[in-house]
Amino acid sequence: MLHVTTYYDTLKVTRDAPAIVIQAACRALMQLNHPDNFEGREYEAVKIAEDLREAFDVLIDPNTRAQYDNWLAKQMEQSN
Template sequence: MECEATLYEILEVSPHASAQVIRAAYRCLAQCNHPDKNPGSAAASERQAQINFAYGVLSDPGKRRRDDQRMGAQQESDIERRGSDQAMPAHPKAMNDTPPVSRAFVFRPFK
């Protein structure tokens, strides 16, 4: 069974990200996945819808707080299940010789 991505994972930001970082991430991802830049791509359209929804929730402080409270218990149980003593796997992009994805705004994986 596949785990559902959190709104923070959809926008590729940390749960502690400021409103400015969330807005910058949204703008960058929206530009990269915009249907005009990916004509005929159903995957890009679906991704754009996810990005728009995530930004709609995370850009509103009240909605963001409610979503954080709703997801808090689930995230805590996920962390306990994974265990804190396990080593983090290397990022898959770092393992191959391909150049990194070219974006105006680079996101770092959050911990």
């Protein structure tokens, strides 16, 4: 089975993680991947930040998270 990286994987949280855990995970990963830590590779840090922000924006809002979870469930169903 092919593993696809989900927003949960991006933020390193479980699918049942509460909003406060998602927020804390995003903040910690943003600090860890700050451009100052990527001297000479700032583009890489910007890409990571964009991925983290996208995942955070979807998972922090209950409505978009529910839609995303439904989409994930359909994708998993189709792959089986």
